[in-house]
Amino acid sequence: MQDVSDKPLTGTRADTFRAAILEQRIAIEFGRTVADGAGVSGSSRILLDPPAVARLISALQEAGGRHAGAWAAAEAEPLTQVSRAPTRSHAEPDEAGTRAGLLFGLLDELGCPYYHERSFRIAERSLAANRFLLTVNMKSVAGDAAAAVLRICRRLSMPEDLRRGAEEALPQAKAIHFGFEGDERILYKVYLERRDAHEESLQVSPGTPVLLHIAFKWDSNAPEQRAISRYRWFPQLSAAQIAERIAAIYRGNRASPSFQISDEVLRIAAHGMDEKSLQYLEVQEDGNERLSFDLNVYDAGLQLKDVQAQLAKMREQFGIRPGQFQALYDQVKTRVLGHLAGGIHRNGREFFNVYYGVQRHKG
Amino acid sequence: MDRFEFATGGDRYFNYCLWPYQPVAATDDKFRGINVLYQSFQFAGVDERTYAFVEAIRDAIGPFQTVFGIKQFEGRMSWEFYFYDYQRLDRRVSISRVLEAIRPFCRCDIVANENLPYFMFSLDVDSALATGARDLDVVHMYIGNPGSQVSSGIAYALRPQSTALENFYFFFDAKTQLQEAADKIFCSAYLDAARVDADRILWPELRDCRTICVANKKQNDCVYFSEINVDQLLFFLKALAYPPAIVDFFETNRGSLDHLLYDVGLDFIVDGSDVRILKSGYYNVF
Numbered sequence: 001m002q003d004v005s006d007k008p009l010t011g012t013r014a015d016t017f018r019a020a021i022l023e024q025r026i027a028i029e030f031g032r033t034v035a036d037g038a039g040v041s042g043s044s045r046i047l048l049d050p051p052a053v054a055r056l057i058s059a060l061q062e063a064g065g066r067h068a069g070a071w072a073a074a075e076a077e078p079l080t081q082v083s084r085a086p087t088r089s090h091a092e093p094d095e096a097g098t099r100a101g102l103l104f105g106l107l108d109e110l111g112c113p114y115y116h117e118r119s120f121r122i123a124e125r126s127l128a129a130n131r132f133l134l135t136v137n138m139k140s141v142a143g144d145a146a147a148a149v150l151r152i153c154r155r156l157s158m159p160e161d162l163r164r165g166a167e168e169a170l171p172q173a174k175a176i177h178f179g180f181e182g183d184e185r186i187l188y189k190v191y192l193e194r195r196d197a198h199e200e201s202l203q204v205s206p207g208t209p210v211l212l213h214i215a216f217k218w219d220s221n222a223p224e225q226r227a228i229s230r231y232r233w234f235p236q237l238s239a240a241q242i243a244e245r246i247a248a249i250y251r252g253n254r255a256s257p258s259f260q261i262s263d264e265v266l267r268i269a270a271h272g273m274d275e276k277s278l279q280y281l282e283v284q285e286d287g288n289e290r291l292s293f294d295l296n297v298y299d300a301g302l303q304l305k306d307v308q309a310q311l312a313k314m315r316e317q318f319g320i321r322p323g324q325f326q327a328l329y330d331q332v333k334t335r336v337l338g339h340l341a342g343g344i345h346r347n348g349r350e351f352f353n354v355y356y357g358v359q360r361h362k363g
Numbered sequence: 364m365d366r367f368e369f370a371t372g373g374d375r376y377f378n379y380c381l382w383p384y385q386p387v388a389a390t391d392d393k394f395r396g397i398n399v400l401y402q403s404f405q406f407a408g409v410d411e412r413t414y415a416f417v418e419a420i421r422d423a424i425g426p427f428q429t430v431f432g433i434k435q436f437e438g439r440m441s442w443e444f445y446f447y448d449y450q451r452l453d454r455r456v457s458i459s460r461v462l463e464a465i466r467p468f469c470r471c472d473i474v475a476n477e478n479l480p481y482f483m484f485s486l487d488v489d490s491a492l493a494t495g496a497r498d499l500d501v502v503h504m505y506i507g508n509p510g511s512q513v514s515s516g517i518a519y520a521l522r523p524q525s526t527a528l529e530n531f532y533f534f535f536d537a538k539t540q541l542q543e544a545a546d547k548i549f550c551s552a553y554l555d556a557a558r559v560d561a562d563r564i565l566w567p568e569l570r571d572c573r574t575i576c577v578a579n580k581k582q583n584d585c586v587y588f589s590e591i592n593v594d595q596l597l598f599f600l601k602a603l604a605y606p607p608a609i610v611d612f613f614e615t616n617r618g619s620l621d622h623l624l625y626d627v628g629l630d631f632i633v634d635g636s637d638v639r640i641l642k643s644g645y646y647n648v649f
Contacts, residue, residue, distance in 0.1 A: 309366075327373065
């Protein structure tokens with residue numbers, strides 16, 4: 001695109017664009033050549049995450065193909081074939097974008113509302129932000145909901161043994177959370193939220209765990225890499241009791257930076273909500289060291305910037321490049337803080353997942 | 364400091380007139396300009412609401428759009444935020460818009476006439492304003508100077524019941540108009556050019572910059588040097604005996620601040636041959 005003039009783009013017509021790959025985003029600016037040809041009036045920069053890019057590409061290809069004949073007739077000259085320059089700004093959509101787009105497309109096909117929640121993971125020298133959950137309530141799905149879910153699982157190439165496990169648990173499911181990770185590997189996840197968990201929580205003494213989710217997870221390109229995770233909910237715990245349980249996950253070491261970060265977030269959240277509304281889960285998997293927690297703090301009404309200090313500590317603790325984290329933080333700091341998950345992952349290493357900004361899609 | 368922010372590939376860089384520049388060193392993981400402001404806040408012990416005040420402005424008009432000045436006068440620190448929109452009557456960054464953004468923090472009875480062709484305005488900022496302990500009772504509004512051969516601006520104090528002339532500003536290219544800048548400084552009602560050494564005002568250490576601005580104010584004149592590097596800024600801060608904590612911040616973090624350019628200003632009075640600095644300030648952008 002030519003040099004941008006100091007006149008901003010007005011109206012909706014554009015005759016040029018430029019794109020750039022930023023940290024975890026594609027940036028696009030549209031422009032229109034100014035009358036004297038001395039430059040281009042530019043629009044504001046539009047930032048898209050990889051799933052949105054995948055959907056945009058799909059939509060553009062469909063629209064371009066549908067109207068190619070009409071445009072050619074109107075212009076009375078052959079359509080110019082846009083050649084792709086061998087630069088990153090014109091790179092083919094990566095596999096993760098395509099796979100994420102597939103999951104979105106499958107949920108869209110259900111024709112019912114679903115929720116979209118993003119997250120990022122921080123671990124040793126690793127910041128992974130191409131992650132999201134799509135949640136659908138079984139009652140919202142028309143017809144045989146279980147069959148529809150299993151069709152999605154097949155389309156995601158869910159390993160057969162996991163699919164059988166999911167099929168067995170589906171009759172008990174109130175909601176399904178479909179998860180995607182597309183940073184270092186491409187992972188799909190299917191969480192089945194148990195319908196009876198709430199009822200069971202009322203019948204047990206406070207602090208007695210109730211199975212809330214069972215999750216089936218697999219590497220899309222290496223399906224032998226798989227796991228089944230069990231999420232146990234500890235209802236009606238106070239903030240202090242939750243802190244005790246988190247300390248136990250960190251082997252009783254209250255001086256550990258990870259415990260202190262977790263405890264600080266817990267205190268900030270508890271300050272803004274009824275403690276008993278804090279939903280605390282612990283996660284375990286058969287055959288590996290995973291022991292982690294998940295703390296739901298949506299009801300605290302916090303934004304990510306309200307825990308900026310704790311996020312900064314996470315960044316430092318795990319050796320994440322400040323500029324890399326800043327690029328993500330700038331995008332998400334005003335989103336609602338949803339969950340903090342942390343503890344020991346199946347690889348034996350500490351981590352944090354931060355979930356945020358759940359949004360409803362009409363479907 | 365937990366609030367500190369770090370440069371990303373998408374960052375933009377502007378001087379105190381909101382003119383863009385290219386960073387003068389690699390930027391990876393280095394400090395953003397806002398850290399210079401936050402460090403001064405931390406040093407001065409401002410109320411927490413002051414940080415939220417900054418965020419509210421940034422949320423309203425976008426990042427890298429607000430110039431800040433950190434001033435030192437008689438040992439006290441103060442701040443001024445400057446807002447530019449050269450579109451003038453087609454402006455997006457207006458007095459009204461910024462006043463709306465800070466409405467939750469402080470009371471302001473000023474109503475701006477958005478039909479006036481101002482290109483810039485500024486607010487005096489401190490903890491008292493951010494906490495609502497004082498009202499915002501003046502907005503400094505700057506308009507152009509059509510017909511002038513020199514790039515220039517005129518500042519007015521906009522108050523609820525009045526508008527009053529304040530200062531005049533004249534801009535000179537430091538490389539091609541240094542003599543004109545000197546001529547302007549020494550064409551003054553406040554000093555005898557025959558008795559004052561030019562180097563006492565037009566500091567040689569700062570002349571390697573982009574523009575030199577000369578301001579005529581009610582009681583004194585002022586000179587500004589735009590787009591100096593971090594080493595020039597350190598010289599400036601030390602020469603004017605800024606607090607050790609301020610100097611130390613730049614010295615200790617020089618490697619994280621050397622990609623930025625800075626702007627500085629000196630308000631001065633002259634007594635015979637003696638030049639005394641009344642007030643000074645350094646500027647950057649958030």
